[in-house]
Amino acid sequence: MTDYDVLRVFCAPNGGYGNELGVVREGSVMPDRDERQAFAAKLGFSETVFVDDPERGVIDIYTPSARLAFAGYPCVGAAWLLDVPELVTPAGVVGTRLDGEFSWIEARAEWAAPRTFRQYGTAAEVDDLAVPAPGAWIYAWAWEDEAAGRIRARGFPGRGDGVEEDEATGAAALQLTAELGRALNIVQGAGSQILTAPQPGGWVEVGGRVFLER
Template sequence: MTDYDVVRVFCGPRGEYGNELGVVREGSALPDRDERQAFAAKLGFSETVFVDDPERGVIDIYTPGVRLPFAGYPCVGVAWLLDVPELVTPAGVVGTRLDGEFTWIEARPEWARARTLRQYATAAEVEALAVPPTGERSELGVPPDEVRGRVYAWAWEDEAAGRVRARGFPGRGDGVDEDEATGAAALQLTAQLGRALNIIQGTGSQLLTAPQPEGWIELGGRVFLER
């Protein structure tokens, strides 16, 4: 069995909640993409990361069903684990920094896959949502086979303070019906609203964002080593 670490990303203030991430530190153990895809499917996490160069921060990201050029919560988790100044992804170079209890990355929202950002009137409506069917389509004008029903449901808890309640439904049909924390969607919502956000997603995961110059966005959260 290939060795891997498990970290929880975007945890609450006492280390609770967070989205589990698998990290294979020795990516050379599974150099082939098909092998990596099969291993990610076997682990069953929302995403699994393979580290190809720990000193330079070169990483490769997979869901149980597809390879991703970029994803938010895997980058935050690996940035904490490797403690490097940047990560190199197929989408681009991701800046990283550690700041006390929070780990931050700087990335571009357009690197993330398209999804529907669906606003609701109240946080209670978001919390009461049922998981939408996999076949649901976005209204963003992207081909259905690219969107596959990805929905990020959100509502203001306190608009003046930038506090958001959210849930993420990847709609991929790969066994992950709901994401506990979705960093890429947080980047996209921040870009749409043009302001810093404090997001509570899933059962209680916390994501922080802050717009930066020239379309970059910082995304931060707490990371804990599970095993």
Template sequence: MNAAVTDYDVLRVFCAANGGYGNELGVVRDGSVLPDPDGRQAFAAKLGFGGTVFVDDPERGVIDICTPTLRLPFAGIPCVGTAWLLDVPELVTPAGVVGARQDGEFTWIEARAQWSRPHTLRRYGSPAEVDDLPVPPKGERVYAWAWEDEAAGRVRARGFPGRDDGIDEDEATGAAALLLTDRLGRALNITQGAGSQLLTAPQPRGWVELGGRVLLER
């Protein structure tokens, strides 16, 4: 790994209204300093965030997404966070072109649910049931959810990545939010984890918008 790579931003994506919660994301704005895929993977593992983005063309929004253990063609948090940081109208990912826009305090992307990693979407009868859930067995990627207010589209959710990358529970899961929105066919206001907020809205021809607040940590 290139030890000289130290210039990266740390964002928190899908924050609550008070600026708390959300998931950390690393972004290397100049991906050319570490062009080798194995080196990028090692650097992402060293940082230890759920996602690290390498920007290969900041003007066109070309990005490469890595977790500590693998490269992803698409992921919600990396795309929302990088769209906010670069302020570009689109991102180019291996999965396809992701639309992006800013709307007040929220950054939105537009993607296809099938680009997301598979999750078991498991509905429960009440938010309290979701809150009381234990961590599922290793290997099962579960997005547990319940209606807080069905008429208003308010959802309580928790994300369990099956201990992937050593994580028992995910504070915010953009990919699963896309999948749930695609299944329900309606806009959602999701509170996940300890207090992260994710907004979604289905769009024509199989697209889904995903929005949230982003803060720069350093």
């Protein structure tokens, strides 16, 4: 069995929740894309990262069913784990920084895969949603406190690959921040926390707490 780490990304202030991320630190042990895809499917995390160059921050990201050019929470987790100034993804170079308890990335909304955003009137409506049938990638959200930029959200990948709900989705948070044009404090899933801030030139920062689970 290939060695891998498991991180929890976008954890709550008490260290709970967060989205589990598989990280294969020695990507060279599994260079073939089909083999990587099969391994990601076997692990079953929302995403798995293969590190191809730890010094330069070159990474390769997979869901259980597809390879991604960019994804938010894998980049936040990899930034924390590798502690490098940038990550190199097929979509582009992602800026990174560590700031106290938070790991941050800077990326562009157009790098993320398309999603269907559905705004609801209250956080309770989002809480009560049932998992939809496989189909579009749906990001359901509502304001908890619009003045303060606080949002309640849930993410439904709709891929039919066993991941019915995504506990924390950095790419969707990035896209929503770009659309709204303001900093956000998002609670997604069971209790994960995602922070965002728009930057000049169409860039967006996304940050959160990361813990090594095993």
